[in-house]
Amino acid sequence: MMEQLAKVWQDVLAGKGFEYGLPVDVSTHGFAIDNLISTLHYFMALLFVGWGIYLVYCLVRFRDREGHVADIAPQHFSLPKYLEIGVVIFEACLLVFFSYPVWAKLKTDFPDRASSLVVRITAEQFAWNIHYPGPDGKFGKTNIDLIDGTNPVGLDREDPNGKDDIVSINQFNVPVGKPVIVELGAKDVIHGFFLPNARVKHDAIPGMVFPLWFETKETGKFEIACAQLCGVGHYRMKGYFNVLTQEEYDNWLLEEEKALKEGA
Amino acid sequence: MAVHIPYIDKPNPVTGVTNAKLGIWLFLASEVMLFGALFSALITLRLGVSDWPHGYAVLNVPLATLNTVVLIFSSVTVVMAWAALKMHNLKQFRTYMSLTLLMSFIFLGIKAIEYSTKFHHGISPATSNFYAIYFVITGLHGLHIIGGIIVNAYLLGPGSKMWKSEPERFTGRIECAGLYWHFVDLVWIFLFPILYLL
Amino acid sequence: MSHHEMPFWKKYIFSTDHKVIGLQYGITATFFLLFGFFLMILMRWQLAYPGIEIPLIGKAISETGALTPELYNALGAMHGTIMIFLGVVPMGVGAFGNYLVPLQVGACDMAFPKLNMMSYWVYFVGGVIMMMSFLMPGGAAASGWTSYPPLSVISNNAQTVWLLAMVFLITSSLLGSVNTIVTAIQLRAKGLNFMRWPIHVWAQVTTAFLLLLAFPPLEGAAVLQLADRVFGSSFFLPSGLVVSGEKLAVAGGGNPLLWQHLFWFLAHPEVYVLILPAVGIVCEIVTTNCRKPLYGYKTMVYSILFLGFMSFVVWAHHMFMTGMGVTLSSFFQATTMIISIPSVIILTTILLTLWGASIRFSVPMLFAMAFLPMFAIGGLTGLPLGLTASDIHLHDTYYVIGHFHYVVAPGSLFALMGGVYYWYPKFSGRQMNQFLGKLHFWVSFVAINCVFMPMFLMGSKGVSRRMYDQTQYSHGAATQSWNVVMSTAAFVLLLAQIPFIWNMFTAWKTGKKVENDNPWEATTLEWAASSPPPHENFPNPVEVYRNPYTYSATTRKVLPQFIPQEG
DSSP states (O other): OHHHHHHHHHHHHTTTTOOOSOOOOOBSSHHHHHHHHHHHHHHHHHHHHHHHHHHHHHHHHTBOOTTOOOOOSOOOOSHHHHHHHHHHHHHHHIIIIIIHHHHHHHHHOOOOGGGSEEEEEEEETTEEEEEEOTTTTOOOOBOGGGOBTTBTTOBOTTSGGGTTOEEEESEEEEETTSEEEEEEEESSSOEEEEEGGGTEEEEEOTTOOEEEEEEBOSOEEEEEEEOSOOSTTGGGOOEEEEEEOHHHHHHHHHHHHHHHHHHO | OOOOOSSSSSOOTTTOSOHHHHHHHHHHHHHHHHHHHHHHHHHHHHHHOSOOOOHHHHSOHHHHHHHHHHHHHHHHHHHHHHHHHHTTOHHHHHHHHHHHHHHHHHHHHHHHHHHHHHHHTTOOTTTOHHHHHHHHHHHHHHHHHHHHHHHHHHHHTGGGGHHHHOHHHHHHHHHHHHHHHHHHHHHHHHHIIIIIIO | OOGGGSOHIIIIISOOOHHHHHHHHHHHHHHHHHHHHHHHHHHHHHHHSTTOOOTTTHHHHOSSSSOOHHHHHHHHHHHHHIIIIIIIHIIIIIIIIHHHHHHHHTOSSOSOHHHHHHHHHHHHHHHHHHHHGGGSTTOSOOSTTTTOTTHHHHOOSTHHHHHHHHHHHHHHHHHHHHHHHHHHHHSOOBTOOGGGSOHHHHHHHHHHHHHHHHHHHHHHHHHHHHHHHHSOOOSSOOTTOEETTEEOOSOOOOOHHHHHHHHHHHHHHHHHHHHHHHHHHHHHHHHHHHTSOOTTHHHHHHHHHHHHHHGGGOGGGGOTTTTOOHHHHHHHHHHHHHHHHHHHHHHHHHHHHTTTOOBOOOHHHHHHHHHHHHHHHHHHTHHHHHSHHHHHHHTTBHHHHHHHHHHIIIIIIHHHHHHHHHHHHHHHSEEOOHHHHHHHHHHHHHHHHHHHHHHHHHHHHTOBSSOSOGGGSHHHHHTHHHHHHHHHHHHHHHHHHHHHHHHHHHHHHHSEEOSSSOTTOOOSGGGGSOSSOOTTSOSSOOBOOSOSSOBOTTTOOBOOTTSOOOO
């Protein structure tokens, strides 16, 4: 046990593992979220430091000491009232000009389906099942009775539309620069679909399918995290979110289709 | 206990109520929230599915109608019991409170018939959400009836000794028990049409 | 029989005296707070040293000596449940509310003493049931204190026991809140009109209304979840569930979000139940230790009432990520922003009271002063969570854990601990040791900030909550060392409570006796009673002559509420 502890402390004392702050964002909508977060934190820091200076000043100037008595006359301060009004106006602006528009865009301004990559992601304990429609762009029918170890989404391969569908476990590949529409579901319990590096988060709730969209602007290898307690494997429900160049993505599709044909 | 708490038989001059009266109204407010939450759950579940059965097709409406009459009648008798005490007639109080209890037992009996018929046909809360919410809401309501029976039986029996020593306080207790009983009746009056008639 | 002739069990165990009941709540709640803290200490070991054997007791817990993921999740759910429902609320409402409200309104006891006794014992039984769940097959409940279905319904553990225990705890709260409200309204001393209530009484009455009206929907929801688990209904189970490859044999047609709405309808007001008694306590401590009236008494009262009202219409800000559209989210964001206003006003009113004061740095005042910036951090970090756009990134991350712990731990708990130091002379006739108090304060203050501040840093990186081992994720591995800092600070924080517990229990017999009934020279009615008060509180009826927190304009001396104007 002691050697294990020593190893941990070695990293700590070397300054490793102390990262902080917002992670890399490869999405096109994320800048608005990041702007809101930073603006808000400047505002919070301003209020806190202001209050803090005032508090320390009072604790020093008005401390009980020889010859000092409290001023008990009724007081009326107008500055706090104006500050409060300022805070309210600022919050209202953040709400109306920063938050409402972002949410409205994500919830109602969906990209055109025809020019997007549409995928169905079904969460389960403890993996992400990603169902691609394949080159024909149509999803094959799924049937709950067909679900088993090799067919996590119950895809009906007999359905003509389903012959070219790709079902991947934990590998979510997207081509950069193309909008992606995700139809999010869950099989057993509530999970949370979280792409930290694309500022995407949505609960996956059994019995419901939720559409969400995003678009990337940089390539990279990132992760899917689970953002809702889903059982004992919640901590290891990691998926891989790979933003590929169009070429890499097309190659990957080709390989998958080849593997499908060979398997059949 | 040595402490003497004011306003248990006479009302507080500023608020105009005794402690128990204020207390029971507050308690009933929380009960409104409880049944309100369950009714909201019913509505949510019903709006979420397309194949929600009609109550009149699958539940025993005649029996439930009888139960509604029984309960309303018992609300009347519990008021009469309180009125009897106001007129210092203990014997009449006993008569009306006994009637109230009788009605309560009839209500529970009819409920028991309803439930056992369903179980006999293999219907339980697991059958569907309609039956699940039916059993839960009427079951919780039934538990409240049983609670009322226990309180009313106590007030009819050993509790009525208080009439000799503190008649005003005892009358206040009957009033509070009556308020609770009206509430249980009121829940049923909402429950009956929503579950059985729609 | 008179009070003095009663046997021990009737006088101290099944007492109907609100003071004894208040102390019973206080001692029981202290035990549960320490126990809940201990559960977190085990978890913090795992978080800092994943998979490494826990010293001393590890082998008793599991084969490897380290926490298993199952145990970690169970400890997490129970930590939250115990701290909130068995710890902070019973301490704030059951202990402080019970002990002080009758005294502060000049009453001889609560309006319904027998009901009061029942509230305590129902809480006690609920606590025992909750603790028994650790010994049940499958272990304790492990779906978070939030118990979201379907996970909570399909889990093979003591979730059912959790639900039963909650029914007991909710019942206890309901009975207690009726008592508080009726006592404060009906049993006021002569001259005590509502606008002369101490702020602590306003806070406790508002809290009682929150408990009264918000708890029943959770009780309803608990009954529904019990039905799902025990009777096989599908209130929260949709059709088509496939668990571990098998179709779940239930009727289906249920809605997991129904639970969330019913749960949060309580649980949001519940967090104001956690903070309001603390705000009340801080107001009492601050006014006494500033030697001047509270600034803006009326403003404070209206803010507390408005906060209580608003707390009922913000609940779905916990559910922004559940597929909420534009309309509903706009409503809840707006109400959430609005509710920050009374919170800021409350904080500002207390801060402004410091202006022109003569501040005494007693031990309770240290805690009250620390409460202010800590509550500020907690409240401010609620803003990015309350706006949906920023919540997209921060929801269900460590940022949330940092936010609410700042409000509850260095917020409420500090206020409650300050309250113990402040009213200790009243209920025991002795002072707690001041040196130990200062030691307790300073070490706790530094340690608690080291525990919770790094959470904002980890959360902004995207580290999710309720993670047995976050190093599985690259962003988790990159922030893992913060865990070592936080856990070390948590161990120090645990040690820092030792002087407090020691002090609390020994000062009862060996603490310095106070010279008079009002050692802090405070103004509110409880200080008119002797220290400690006799069974009937005020052998001679007490009358109120003025507002709380009043000082004489001529002599600058304190003018308690219960002393007739001199000359």
